[in-house]
Amino acid sequence: METKTASTRTEGLLTLFDMQTTFFARAIEGISEEDTYNRLNTKANHMAWLTGALVHQRYLMTSETHPELKQAGADLFKDNKGIQDNVKYPTAAEYLNDWKKISPFAREALMTMTDEKLDSEFNMGPMKMTYYELLSFTVYREASIIGQLALWRRLLNYPALKYD
Secondary structure (H helix, E strand, C coil): CCCCCCCHHHHHHHHHHHHHHHHHHHHHCCCCHHHHCCCCCCCCCCHHHHHHHHHHHHHHHCCCCCCCCCCCCHHHCHHHCCCCCCCCCCCHHHHHHHHHHHHHHHHHHHHHCCHHHHHCEEEECCEEEEHHHHHHHHHHHHHHHHHHHHHHHHHCCCCCCCCC
8 A cells, every 4th residue: 555645744654544544443343232332321322422523533534535425324424523321423433435535535634744834734623733743643543432432342342452
């Protein structure tokens, strides 16, 4: 897979992005639909929401270059909506299809980001950051969510996430 980026600053992010592209599918593999909603009597985000939030984030990475692309259940995550009780989220299979569809576009966006673009400001309402800071946070958050999915696997008595 090509790893030459427009900016050397994104090379490490691309390595993590590629790993997480693979880990995501493994994190949700074999989980029953019923268990994706199991919160084990806590207020924690369940796997159905975590999975959708992660997929949504990849779609956001391409929102400037491919605004027409939308994930299943996009309205459930619009404007950084948190978990909603008594809501039916898309299935793991639907999320995985969306992940496979968006990941090449998100990877392209990451690879073609120039230093000029990375240094430009991204306006998030009251909060402002550079595109580089946004991409760094996005890749970090992907790892965090995949880690949460891995923990849910164990808490719900599924085999551990395999990283090989």
